[in-house]
Amino acid sequence: MSAAAGARGLSLGRIVLYAILGLFAIFYMLPLFVMIVTSFKSLDEIRLGDMLGLPQQPTADAWFAAWQTSCIGLTCEGLKGYFWNSIKMVVPAVFISTILGSLNGYVLTKWRFPGHRWVFALMLFGCFIPFQSVLVPMALILGKLGIAGTTAGLVLVHVVYGLGFTTLFFRNYYEAFPNELIRAAQIDGASFFQIFRRIMLPSSGPIIVVTVIFQFTNIWNDFLFGASFASGDSAPMTVALNNLVNTSTGVREYNVYMAAAIIAALPTLLVYIISGRYFVRGLMAGAVKG
């Protein structure tokens, strides 16, 4: 039926359909549009109340203020310190959880041991534990380890929490990886880690990209763990953004808030754009019979 409609060109039904889709798209994009235009307006212009209007005198002042001079809590040095906090947290956390996840997946599919199903089931179960329920025990453990309130502590929390997901991703990917390759490598004399490093990892491009995007987005955007386990100067971006908006001195600088929010969202956007380009399918083509 849809093919017939397509053959006749734009029917009334199609026009209505596209109109509705367009409407939803506009509705969905509208907040982002408001954020961007507001961030380039001066406070005076914002007070005029035309939320959707383009800036009359575009200015990047709010962006500089958000980055360098806005007040978060008692200090007025902008977001930049917290931005680096987030980078220092997210890079090791993503790297470690991805590597450990791929090792787990490798063992759970290619070096099976009695009870491997149970181990995997428990790790999967870990994905579904609500964050709030572990806050207190986690705080106790971090305290005992002496890394409470530090970026290292936050990295540990995110690695532990991400492990269930990364293991799931890699296990499912390696499940389809031909066992004969592992056997061939064993006969060739490659060790456990040599097989992993020389054969599994180089063939894991697509799933590494998926895992990195997923982990990066989750860890960067996390607020609860950041607010709970990293206080003051080691707080990540999300917590700082909240503190910036809630700092209750002076006027509410909406343009600065908007700029700050966009800065906070930029890295995840970048990861999507950059990684997406490397998301090449079919890296495995030709491994086995054609």
Add this chain to the structure above:
Amino acid sequence: MGFLEIRNVKKRYGGTDVLKGIDISIEQGDFLVLVGPSGCGKSTLLNLIAGLDQLSEGEIWINGVMVNDLHPSKRDIAMVFQSYALYPNMTVAENVVFGLEMRGVPKPEREAAVAEVAKILQIEHLLTRKPSQLSGGQRQRVAMGRALVRKPLVFLFDEPLSNLDAKLRVEMRTEIKRLHQNMGATIVYVTHDQIEAMTLATQIAVMNGGEIQQLGSPKEIYNRPVNTFVASFMGSPSMNMIPAVLGNGGVEIASGNGAPISLRLPANGRGPNAASGRKVILGLRPEAVTDPGAADRNGAVTDANCHVEVVEPAGSDTFAVMRLGGVEVIARMRADTDLKPGQTAPFAFNMEKAVLFDPQSGNRID
């Protein structure tokens, strides 16, 4: 002791016996083919020799060393897999040389080895390509190159030709045979294709249900099968199995239309002389039932008229299907025969290579 010796090897998965006591011994330079239907345990046996799987009982010796507890890489074997198992992220040259690299062979030697193997297999122009850029036949060559370059004691082939199309399969079969002849390598080769087994092997082990049915040269397997399983598995079209009754120095077959056909057995001591009236199964290869003009008259040949049901021209031969003793019998005729379905025509039964089986046990009667 043989170069490769398999002693009473058993393998159990859970409660099921996959291999029920295998004994094989072959000499250096032998080409052993393990052949049998799916699930007969032939691939399991190969994996046990490779060390990719642990045996439940028994011993495997390679060149005087018991390898039961040796890691696959320490057994001095190389394996060619059904799927070729080429590392997708490496070039052809890197694939071929990976085993040497893992063994710490210095780079100049590795490069020399690759060059040599590439020349033998004519894959020199492919060395910088990735496996995904190769055709099936080229992948097959690379997989063999990876095995050859190591110069192992024993080569293991796991159905290496089953993923190729029919024409390429025949070409590669000849190639493998040539390699074996030129290098004198010791090879264990798994296949379910009985033609591959016949053409390649110096020794064939026909397997079924986790047991070796018969171990012998292709000729022995073909001409003197020990039981009806081996007889019908090897050969294409398969051996005719005709219910018959012993008597008067020969066998009698019910022909369906009146008088039974009486076939004289050769007087060479084969076949039971006594026991008249005993029921047997007469095993006759299709080529032993042919046109009277084409038959080899030196042997014990009997002519008989039979009713032709179907005629199947196959190019080089024509096959005639008839019904004897209640079963279908296939005769291999000259290609230019003018037989017509529905006709009753004379056939020559050459009993020189006839084999008799016991109807109950299926074993050969001598």
